[in-house]
Amino acid sequence: MGRRSSHTAGELRELILEASTALISEGGLASLSAREVARRIGYSPGTLYNVFENLDDLVLTIEGRLIDGLAEELDKVPMTTSPTEQARALGRAYLKYTSEKPKLWNLLFEHHLPAGRSPPAWYQQKIDGLMQRVEAVVAPLMPESDPADVARSAQVLWAGVHGITSLATADKLSVVKCDGAGPLVDLLVEAYLAGLKSAKQG
Amino acid sequence: MGRRSSHTAGELRELILEASTALISEGGLASLSAREVARRIGYSPGTLYNVFENLDDLVLTIEGRLIDGLAEELDKVPMTTSPTEQARALGRAYLKYTSEKPKLWNLLFEHHLPAGRSPPAWYQQKIDGLMQRVEAVVAPLMPESDPADVARSAQVLWAGVHGITSLATADKLSVVKCDGAGPLVDLLVEAYLAGLKSAKQG
DNA sequence: ACCTGAACACCGTTCAAGT
DNA sequence: ACCTGAACACCGTTCAAGT
DSSP states (O other), X not given: OOOOXXXXXXXXXXXXXXXXXXXXHHHOGGGOOHHHHHHHHTSOHHHHHHHXXXXXXXXXXXXXXXXXXXHHHHHTSOSSSOHHHHHHHHHHHHHHHHHHSHHHHTHHHHOOOOTTOOOOHHHHHHHHXXXXXXXXXXXXXXXXSOHHHHHHHXXXXXXXXXXHHHHHHOSSOOSSOSTTHHHHHHHHHHHHHHHHHHHHHO | OOOOOSSOHHHHHHHHHHHHHHHHHHHOGGGOOHHHHHHHHTSOHHHHHHHSSSHHHHHHHHHHHHHHHHHXXXXXXXXXXXXXXXXXXXXXXXXXXXXXSHHHHHHHHHOOOOTTOOOOXXXXXXXXXXXXXXXXXXXXXXXXXXXXXXXXXXXXXXXHHHHHHHHHHOSSOOSSOSTTHHHHHHHHHHHHHHHHHHHHHO
């Protein structure tokens, strides 16, 4: 049929991303299919491949937006309180963001590139950006420690919060009830940071 | 062709599970397909459906074996040392088990039942069994606390270790280098438990 | 330049038909 | 009783052909 021109290239791209995001939000990565996206936006399957290299490319783009969205939420956390309070707020923000659209966030863990391929450089940069936000909060709590120790402590804190939210939103590993995850995040942040302090003093 | 009888029902079941496990170990859940399993064991696709209800049923069976395998490893941890040392050993055992076959362990998080369906009762029981092992180690550290607090503390510890191993074996979220995960688990266990103690005393 | 739709090589699952 | 293989309804991706 040839050019349709009812949408600009940018609009078409947005249409595809919106439809894909909606599908994943409802049923996870397994519900995403190029043909279903094409159906929903009224184009043929081939059109997706004019805009994205393939489904992996499309999914990576969505993942990038998810990470950006979390970074924005973390930036809203006020930095005027005590470091421990900041860390708790950071953890709560992570929990809130990821449990509001759990299937979408789960995309970061469900989706794997084919064997040899590694994620693009911008992807790792976005992840690093998240980590830096955590380090900035942990650093004041460890004034005597070198940067490598601060980085490790931040990684552990981050991973711990991730672990709680991951198990809370998992449908099969419900060692944690989703409603009760908030207090668990608080407990982790408080006990872990208290332990860090006492170790440094002792 | 009719009956082949070169394998008993039990042998056939084992053949299917072995081929499936091999496929997942190599390329994750995405690499599993009923047709490929059938090809590898020299049967037709339909045969799988005489043995398992469907692929979800097959995958749940594999997941059950993975959980059992982890439980066995945890049971090898000596219970003669201090509770903190036991907890560290438990965390290390989890890390070792899950990072030896990361794609296989990832199955528990990649695989989702269809919308309405929930996992069988035995599944949750196996998960509970794991949690009880952690609680048994945490309980002596919190002699003054009621069982609910012990349970929550154990959940947080478990989730934290899971978070570290999860990020260490993830191919895209490498906030944690896989080699360096051991010390991070130690750090989490030690700091968190130290923090728990000081909170109880304070 | 942009989009289509047929084509190719795959899927999961069912079930009548064969031995 | 057990197994097959064709059938159905799907996939991702490509690309010659159309406007």
